[in-house]
Amino acid sequence: MNKTEQLEKLLRKFRFDRPVEPGVRERISRNKKRQFTAIMKKTGGYTFSFGIIASLFFALKKLGLGVSIVKTALILAAATTAAATLIAVGVYTAATNINQPEKKDDSSIETGKPVSEQVINTDLSPIMQNDSSDAVARRIGVQFFTADAADKKMAMAVTDIVARELAATRGGEYTVNTRNGNAGKRYGMILVGSVDRHDGAYTITARVSDVRDSRVIFYASEKVLSTEDVAAASKSIARKITRSIPAGNPAAGK
Amino acid sequence: MFNDHYAMVFNLVNMKVNNPDEAEDICQEVFIRLYEKLDMIENPRTWLIGASRLEVMAYYRKVKPDLVDSEDMFQDMNLAFVNGMRETRMIINDVLENEDNFEKECDIALFSLIAINNYTYEEAGRELGMTKRQVRYRYGKTVDRLLDSLKKKGIKNIEDIL
Numbered sequence: 001m002n003k004t005e006q007l008e009k010l011l012r013k014f015r016f017d018r019p020v021e022p023g024v025r026e027r028i029s030r031n032k033k034r035q036f037t038a039i040m041k042k043t044g045g046y047t048f049s050f051g052i053i054a055s056l057f058f059a060l061k062k063l064g065l066g067v068s069i070v071k072t073a074l075i076l077a078a079a080t081t082a083a084a085t086l087i088a089v090g091v092y093t094a095a096t097n098i099n100q101p102e103k104k105d106d107s108s109i110e111t112g113k114p115v116s117e118q119v120i121n122t123d124l125s126p127i128m129q130n131d132s133s134d135a136v137a138r139r140i141g142v143q144f145f146t147a148d149a150a151d152k153k154m155a156m157a158v159t160d161i162v163a164r165e166l167a168a169t170r171g172g173e174y175t176v177n178t179r180n181g182n183a184g185k186r187y188g189m190i191l192v193g194s195v196d197r198h199d200g201a202y203t204i205t206a207r208v209s210d211v212r213d214s215r216v217i218f219y220a221s222e223k224v225l226s227t228e229d230v231a232a233a234s235k236s237i238a239r240k241i242t243r244s245i246p247a248g249n250p251a252a253g254k
Numbered sequence: 255m256f257n258d259h260y261a262m263v264f265n266l267v268n269m270k271v272n273n274p275d276e277a278e279d280i281c282q283e284v285f286i287r288l289y290e291k292l293d294m295i296e297n298p299r300t301w302l303i304g305a306s307r308l309e310v311m312a313y314y315r316k317v318k319p320d321l322v323d324s325e326d327m328f329q330d331m332n333l334a335f336v337n338g339m340r341e342t343r344m345i346i347n348d349v350l351e352n353e354d355n356f357e358k359e360c361d362i363a364l365f366s367l368i369a370i371n372n373y374t375y376e377e378a379g380r381e382l383g384m385t386k387r388q389v390r391y392r393y394g395k396t397v398d399r400l401l402d403s404l405k406k407k408g409i410k411n412i413e414d415i416l
Contacts (some may be wrong), residue, residue, distance in 0.1 A: 004397045006412045008369055013416060014335070014343045016350065019372040020265050027274055028261050029380060036256055039282055043289045061257060066360075066383035 033058040052076065056158030137188035140166060140208060140241070141176045145193040154227075155195045158204060158234045162193070172243075189217060189245070193237075201225045206237045208245065216242045255298055256285060258363045261381050262299075263306050265371050270310045280309045297353075300363060342415060349403045360384075361396045370394055 001009070020028075036054060040046035058071040067075065119168050140164040147155035156179070163177035176185045193206040201223060208218035220240045222233035268277035284305045288298065295301045308355055314360055335343050356362045358380055367373040367381060368389075375389040384392070400414075411413065 001413075002414075003401055004394065007397050007401060009416055010412050013371055014339075014346055015347065016370060018265060018269055018370055018371065020268075022270060024265075025261075025371075025373060025377055026272060028264050029375065029377070031278065032260055034255070035260065035278060035282060035285075039256070039285045039289065041281070042286055045289070058257075061383035062380050062386040064379055064383060064388070066388075139311070 139187035141187035
């Protein structure tokens, strides 16, 4: 018989022991937290946060962690702070990822441009990405030719022919056919024109202006007697423009 | 404090009223009074035992007014023993009541649960927030201290008494 058994036997012999039935032990363990809460409510010391702390306190006790209620409160505060920080970081990261474009333009990153500028450039066409103020100033935006008495199809055709010819002679990067939905491109000059039909003859006029001050840079007019000659007249006007206005790409005009 | 002493108080009360529901209500009253007088109490454990007895007596006066003397329930157990056995019991009682024989306050509750109320190490650990290993270690230390104290009081060989 070891020392512990000896002492326990001694206590039994002298009737110090008061055995508690297993069911009662279980009841004590089960109801302890409820009893504590009831006592704190009756004494007026119970608050919602205290209830949470008490729940954690008794849960830790059952796990064999002998911490005081004050330490439990500190643990809870630390855990809450950590959780709040994690959530905040998570939300921030998620928000940042949503706002960023999926694929960054490497060339923009290399140039060290501000993020705002990089984002804008990503949404633009390849021409715009390498756009400079000089290129913009040299670019002509061809507007849809108006047609008074002439039919719209003819005006559309004239617009496309002029724009194509300008692109061929001045360089594609310095010509924008706004009819094709390239209105997003910036240009320093604007070409407006008209196609008028009178007694079977067509008069095509074109005017190039500076967009900054509306100054007319170029004006030309061609008159043809038949529909078949409209295309040639349109090309002629385009070539005149190229000759009159210094082309952005010298090689293109040759 | 509540966690360390609740089981002791409940068992003490339940042993007298033999009704767990009533015992819980009495325990609540005892701990409410403790809460209200906490600043004035030097030894909570001793105070809780005394308050429990008072509450039990108040309970019996309320539910069984015809009971001749409810204080009989707390009569001195030493009187049940005679001659040298009574003296031995009184010595053991002194040793168990002396808080200096316990290294920590939780050791009193631990010893009470295991040696007096027959809790297993695991059950006692759950009550007091200790692991089974911690319980075994602390309980072993307490037993050693109590045996040393008994020796100093003249009970040198327990086997002779048993």
